[in-house]
Amino acid sequence: MRLIVGVDLGGTNIVVGTVPEDGSALYGRVSEPTPVADGPEAVARCMVELVERSLHETRRTLGQRQLDVAGVGVGAPGPIDTTSGVVLLAPNLGWQNMPLRQRIAAATGLDATLDNDANCATFGEWWRGAARDGRTVIGLTIGTGIGGGIVLDGRIYHGASDVAAEFGHTTIDATGRRCACGNYGCLEAYASGPNIAKRAIEELESGRPSSIPGRVGHDLQRVTAQTVYAAASAGDELALEVVRDTAKFLGVGIANFVNILNPDVVVITGGVTQAGDRLFAPLRLEVARRAFKPAVDACRIVPGMLPGTAGVFGAVAAFKVQRWGAV
Amino acid sequence: MRLIVGVDLGGTNIVVGTVPEDGSALYGRVSEPTPVADGPEAVARCMVELVERSLHETRRTLGQRQLDVAGVGVGAPGPIDTTSGVVLLAPNLGWQNMPLRQRIAAATGLDATLDNDANCATFGEWWRGAARDGRTVIGLTIGTGIGGGIVLDGRIYHGASDVAAEFGHTTIDATGRRCACGNYGCLEAYASGPNIAKRAIEELESGRPSSIPGRVGHDLQRVTAQTVYAAASAGDELALEVVRDTAKFLGVGIANFVNILNPDVVVITGGVTQAGDRLFAPLRLEVARRAFKPAVDACRIVPGMLPGTAGVFGAVAAFKVQRWGAV
Numbered sequence: 001m002r003l004i005v006g007v008d009l010g011g012t013n014i015v016v017g018t019v020p021e022d023g024s025a026l027y028g029r030v031s032e033p034t035p036v037a038d039g040p041e042a043v044a045r046c047m048v049e050l051v052e053r054s055l056h057e058t059r060r061t062l063g064q065r066q067l068d069v070a071g072v073g074v075g076a077p078g079p080i081d082t083t084s085g086v087v088l089l090a091p092n093l094g095w096q097n098m099p100l101r102q103r104i105a106a107a108t109g110l111d112a113t114l115d116n117d118a119n120c121a122t123f124g125e126w127w128r129g130a131a132r133d134g135r136t137v138i139g140l141t142i143g144t145g146i147g148g149g150i151v152l153d154g155r156i157y158h159g160a161s162d163v164a165a166e167f168g169h170t171t172i173d174a175t176g177r178r179c180a181c182g183n184y185g186c187l188e189a190y191a192s193g194p195n196i197a198k199r200a201i202e203e204l205e206s207g208r209p210s211s212i213p214g215r216v217g218h219d220l221q222r223v224t225a226q227t228v229y230a231a232a233s234a235g236d237e238l239a240l241e242v243v244r245d246t247a248k249f250l251g252v253g254i255a256n257f258v259n260i261l262n263p264d265v266v267v268i269t270g271g272v273t274q275a276g277d278r279l280f281a282p283l284r285l286e287v288a289r290r291a292f293k294p295a296v297d298a299c300r301i302v303p304g305m306l307p308g309t310a311g312v313f314g315a316v317a318a319f320k321v322q323r324w325g326a327v
Numbered sequence: 328m329r330l331i332v333g334v335d336l337g338g339t340n341i342v343v344g345t346v347p348e349d350g351s352a353l354y355g356r357v358s359e360p361t362p363v364a365d366g367p368e369a370v371a372r373c374m375v376e377l378v379e380r381s382l383h384e385t386r387r388t389l390g391q392r393q394l395d396v397a398g399v400g401v402g403a404p405g406p407i408d409t410t411s412g413v414v415l416l417a418p419n420l421g422w423q424n425m426p427l428r429q430r431i432a433a434a435t436g437l438d439a440t441l442d443n444d445a446n447c448a449t450f451g452e453w454w455r456g457a458a459r460d461g462r463t464v465i466g467l468t469i470g471t472g473i474g475g476g477i478v479l480d481g482r483i484y485h486g487a488s489d490v491a492a493e494f495g496h497t498t499i500d501a502t503g504r505r506c507a508c509g510n511y512g513c514l515e516a517y518a519s520g521p522n523i524a525k526r527a528i529e530e531l532e533s534g535r536p537s538s539i540p541g542r543v544g545h546d547l548q549r550v551t552a553q554t555v556y557a558a559a560s561a562g563d564e565l566a567l568e569v570v571r572d573t574a575k576f577l578g579v580g581i582a583n584f585v586n587i588l589n590p591d592v593v594v595i596t597g598g599v600t601q602a603g604d605r606l607f608a609p610l611r612l613e614v615a616r617r618a619f620k621p622a623v624d625a626c627r628i629v630p631g632m633l634p635g636t637a638g639v640f641g642a643v644a645a646f647k648v649q650r651w652g653a654v
Contacts, residue, residue, distance in 0.1 A: 079621050088621070136487045150587075152479075159589020160463045161625035166586040171617065173512075174500050174579045183617050185500075252501045259493040260477075260587060262486020290498065290510050294406050294415070298488035 002070045003027075003058065004319050005051050005110070008117060008311030009043070009076040009100075010034060011092035011144065016050040017312040018058040021070065021320065023128045023327075026309055028057035040098050047074070048107040071111035072104055073319030075120030075311045077147075079163050082322070085114040092144070115318040117141075117311055118165065119156045121304075122149025124314030125267045127327055129305040134265035138257050139304075140167055140250075142270040146188040149314075150261065154327055156318060168192065172252045190249035193225035193271050200228045200242045210238035229274045240278065247279050251286020258291040258299055269304035276303075329397045330354075330385065331646050332378050332437070335444060335638030336370070336403040336427075337361060338419035338471065343377040344639040345385040348397065348647065350455050350654075353636055355384035367425050374401070375434040398438035399431055400646030402447030402638045404474075406490045409649070412441040419471070442645040444468075444638055445492065446483045448631075449476025451641030452594045454654055456632040461592035465584050466631075467494055467577075469597040473515040476641075477588065481654055483645060495519065499579045517576035520552035520598050527555045527569045537565035556601045567605065574606050578613020585618040585626055596631035603630075 001020045008015045017029040030053045035042045051072055059067060078090030085101025087093075105112040115123075122139025125131040131139070137151040146168030150157040157164055168188035169181055176185030177195075189195055201220050204210060212231045216222035231239035254266055272279060280303065288296050304310055317327045328347045335342040344356040357380045362369045378399055386394060405417030412428025414420075432439040442450075449466025452458045458466065464478040473495030477484040484491055495515035496508055503512030504522075516522055528547050531537060539558050543549040558566035581593055599606060607630065615623045631637055644654045 079619070159622070159625075160591040161589055161621050163619055163621045163625075164587065164589035166619055166622070169586050169619065170583040171499055171579050172501050174503075174576075176501075249501075252498050256497040256583065257587065259496050260491065260584065262488055262491035262493075264487040292406070292490055292493055292496065294488050294490045295486070295493070298486075298490075 002068045004070050004316045005054055005072045006312035006315040006319075007047055007051065007072060007074045007104070008120065008315060009047060009074065010117065010311075011036065011077060014043075014047055014050055015308060015312055016047070016054045017309060018054050019313060019316040023313060023316070026312065027061050028054035029309065029312075030054050030057065034093070036093055040093070040095050043093065044100065044103045044107070047104060051104070051108055069110060071113070071319055071323065072108060073120075073315035073317070074100060074104055074112060074114045075117040075315040075318070076100055076114060077117050080114055080116050082113075082115055082158060082162055085112070087114070111323065113319045113322040115156060115315065115322075116149070116162070118147030119149040119158075120314030120318055121147070121269050121310040122151055122267065122314065123156050123317045124306055124310035124312065125269065125304050126151045126154075127317045128313045129267070129310055130302045131265040131267040134263070136261060136263040136265075138167075138261060138263045138266045140254070140266070140268050142191065142268060142272040143193055146192050155321055167253065167257065170253060170256060172249060172256070187249065187253040191246050191253070191272070196225040196228055196242060196246055196272070197223050199245065200239065203238055203242065208238050211236045212239060225271055226274065232275060232278055243275050243278050244282050246272070246275070247282035248286050250279075251283045252290060254283070254301065255287045255290035258287060258295045262295045263299055266299060266301045267304050268301070269307070269310055273303040273307070329395045331397050331643045332381055332399045333639035333642040333646075334374055334378065334399060334401040334431070335447065335642060336374060336401065337444065337638075338363065338404060341370075341374055341377055342635060342639055343374070343381045344636060345381050346640060346643040350640060350643070353639065354388050355381035356636065356639075357381050357384065361420070363420055367420070367422050370420065371427065371430045371434070374431060378431070378435050396437060398440070398646055398650065399435060400642035400644070401427060401431055401439060401441050402444040402642040402645070403427055403441060404444050407441055407443050409440075409442055409485060409489055412439070414441070438650065440646045440649040442483060442642065443476070443489070445474030446476040446485075447641030447645055448474070448596050448637040449478055449492075449594065449641065450483050450644045451633055451637035451639065452596065452631050453478045453481075454644040455640045456594070456637055457629045458592040458594040461590070463588060463590040464592045464594065465494075465588060465590045466594045466596065467581075469518065469595060469599040470520055473519050482648055494580065494584065497580060497583060499576060499583070514576065514580040518573050518580070518599070523552040523555055523569060523573055523599070524550045526572065527566065530565055530569065535565050538563045539566060552598055553601065559602060559605055570602050570605050571609050573599070573602070574609035575613050577606075578610045579617060581610070581628065582614045582617035585614060585622050589622045590626055593626060593628045594631050595628070596634070596637055600630040600634070
């Protein structure tokens with residue numbers, strides 16, 4: 001069976017794995033911190049090294065000297081031109097107009113494709129994860145920002161200029177919190193990891209009792225979303241309230257997506273899924289309260305099943321669609 | 328050339344016309360007020376009479392005794408099951424589970440199809456109107472409510488359960504104005520015709536000077552959105568402000584749709600287009616301020632070109648897709 005290498009380039013880590021074309025396994029999973037500070041060429045070199053390491057480990061695992069490798073699928077952040085294979089803009093990497101596909105293809109000697117990382121995470125969950133069998137799938141990746149992907153009838157939906165599914169920058173409160181993008185009231189301004197932490201810190205600064213300060217040596221600047229989830233798990237009332245509010249904000253945004261796209265699956269990936277049912281139960285309630293009943297009834301809202309590898313599987317699936325027309 | 332009859336069933340009027348399969352003309356355009364109070368069967372009978380009148384007039388216009396009629400495409404309000412041809416729920420008509428397609432087919436002896444009216448209006452503007460050549464088209468129909476349609480690659484996008492594109496009930500302000508649907512902050516609660524009038528009345532009740540009261544015999548309950556547009560055309564400051572605010576609210580909602588779907592056309596139909604550039608200029612500005620630049624650059628936001636007949640053309644196009652696989 002032919003193999004495809006999947007590369008998930010993130011602002012923090014690069015994750016690479018080798019997948020048989022039927023998606024039945026993930027061999028040679030390797031990862032390194034993204035050397036952002038060393039510039040685009042260093043990042044590309046690191047990606048190529050990881051591809052070679054992944055193939056090396058796959059050969060050992062399978063006990064084969066020669067592998068039949070069809071190519072490399074890459075998922076990368078930022079608006080991307082999927083046709084030319086160029087990353088147009090990736091603020092977290094400091095990149096502009098980086099011809100990433102051609103770099104990877106030239107250095108590996110393999111065919112390569114490029115798509116957006118959040119698209120790939122959604123596509124991976126559709127192919128091998130929690131959104132399997134969905135015909136109309138919405139994916140939200142909630143981490144430092146809120147990215148998204150839309151999968152319709154087994155294909156990534158790209159829109160007119162490859163920038164569809166920017167769910168994080170949809171407005172849920174036209175006069176609300178300032179977002180890093182310059183607007184007011186974006187979903188991301190409430191529910192991304194850093195903004196979950198920020199809302200907790202605001203509550204703590206009002207002097208409310210909580211176990212959170214003790215968890216960070218009383219240095220509130222060290223509070224992260226993970227601190228909040230851990231405190232909520234331990235029953236901390238303030239942390240539970242922050243998680244419930246997060247669920248409400250996400251519920252408003254997702255109700256909008258449900259009323260617009262009438263999906264059969266909404267799959268949520270990223271750190272926020274650590275909050276578990278404490279998040280998902282009130283989130284589903286808020287969506288049910290706000291969206292149309294026939295749309296709510298048709299849709300399941302689930303956490304991703306492939307933490308850390310959805311983007312790799314999705315990059316492989318995107319390669320298959322770009323090169324062979326279907327997954 | 329084969330002909331298809333298009334029927335646009337609205338809460339106020341039924342409009343019917345006969346269209347050659349290439350969409351090059353509209354013959355026998357006839358219309359009647361919808362006899363809502365007389366019940367579903369009376370409405371269906373009225374639709375059938377209008378189909379027969381339209382075909383009669385078409386025969387006269389074309390000077391032919393016999394027409395080659397392929398069938399009837401119907402657009403009707405409410406969530407619809409396009410497969411079974413049933414109107415599931417239409418509050419404005421007081422209908423529930425009305426097997427409209429079968430009624431029309433049985434009474435006319437013609438093949439019939441059914442789709443949602445706002446879908447049809449968008450599809451009509453794509454086929455023969457302002458959204459021609461769009462690959463990714465969003466339509467908003469702004470009247471008593473705010474309906475919508477999505478056309479992707481020449482087909483109506485229906486979603487998982489036929490209720491996609493409920494743009495009017497997306498939230499733009501989670502803690503905002505109460506909507507008739509029970510939620511808070513829906514786009515419709517700000518920008519539908521009745522809510523445009525309501526916002527004007529609220530301003531007038533604060534005692535601000537305006538020409539509006541004089542236009543309605545000083546009976547503020549008679550103010551409609553049309554009154555506001557007429558006053559704005561005459562330079563009335565309060566009316567102009569209401570139109571500018573409407574543009575902002577619509578801009579927030581449309582920026583969300585643009586960030587989610589990255590369309591190449593947003594086409595707006597219905598009474599609100601009477602406000603012309605006074606509405607469209609600030610609306611486009613608000614979208615440009617809020618949505619991603621590559622998405623804004625890819626998208627034109629235009630008024631519909633087929634007032635009163637977009638739904639008829641769209642119902643015909645929907646017939647073609649359902650029966651022949653493409654327009």
